Amino acid sequence: MASAESDAFELPPLPYNKRALEPAISEETLNYHYGKHHAGYVRKLNALADGTPLAKKTLEQIIKTETGKAYNLAAQIYNHTFYWNSMSPNGGGAPRGNIKQCIERSFGSFENFKAQFTTAAGTHFGSGWAWLVRDGDNNLKIIARSDAGNPLSEGLVPVLTLDVWEHAYYIDYRNGRGDYINKWWGLVNWDHANKQLAPSSKY
């Protein structure tokens, strides 16, 4: 079994403590979601990559060049880290800064954007993610992707993400995905979104 020092991939720390997102997202959810699911993807990618050229690639490189199991694991590690960063205990409310202007330019208004993102996240069938992304023409778009789907594979820049795998909300909301999405708006980390829009930002 590989020792921690020789593991190519690490589980980044959560940006806040496990109770920080309550009551919207419980400590119990974070214990499972971060401590079992996210940690599990890291462990499995290390097992898959150990002693192979895969261990020399970054997550982003794997996402952009691999398919199948390697893609799924790397993308899920990336997606979950991005999801934790898309939320903050001090988040929520209306967007501020560059993201506000970009949302208004691409969607007309924050209300329009919020309605469309809510629909994309709420109607996605099966496991997956709702993403706000920036495309090559500098426009913001909303996309929903199944399973481990990550926008980097499509040459898009991720700006925000919301996990709609059932494990993200079943402890706190059971089948009530709509309630979960509603509460997520109270956590959205606009500072992180602004960092993703900065030209020099590298995630």
Place this chain on the structure above:
Amino acid sequence: MSYTLPPLPWAKDALAPKISQETIEYHYGKHHQGYVNKLNALAKGTDLKKKSVEEIIKTEKGKAYNLAAQIFNHTFYWQSMGPGCGGEPTGKLAEAINASFGDFASFKKAFTTAAGTHFGSGWAWLVKNGDKLEVCATHDAGCPLSDGKVPILCCDVWEHAYYVDYRNARASYIEAWWSLVNWKNAEAKL
């Protein structure tokens, strides 16, 4: 045609503690019922409502397929389990399993692997494909009827099937499923 939710084959607490009443209340009462409600809404005022659930599975794609298949799949899942079931099959089904897999242990291993390693939402199936039995996994709403196969048993591996009782421990849920398998129902499907 108005689509209806078939009754459960047993009481909501019949599979407890392996599968709790709470899980059945959500899984049957909200998820399965929800698919029925949504298919009725989608079909209203359209030609879709002339088709049975199985006809939709065999001929449609997209939202209609997803809803009809999920209605079928869940009904099949309830039938695949029962209180006082489990153990190993006997008779015709045991013979068919041995003929296609070598022995029960090999079949059990193949099915457990299919169910345990499926990535994302989906289902593990024992199906009849011509003369042979096969194990397969389908993704999201995937139903083997679309491939001309005959379903014999299924196990739901969407997270809502096990998260209330097992959280992320899908393997423990699958182990519980084996103790609930309704072999009599499965043999009748051969």
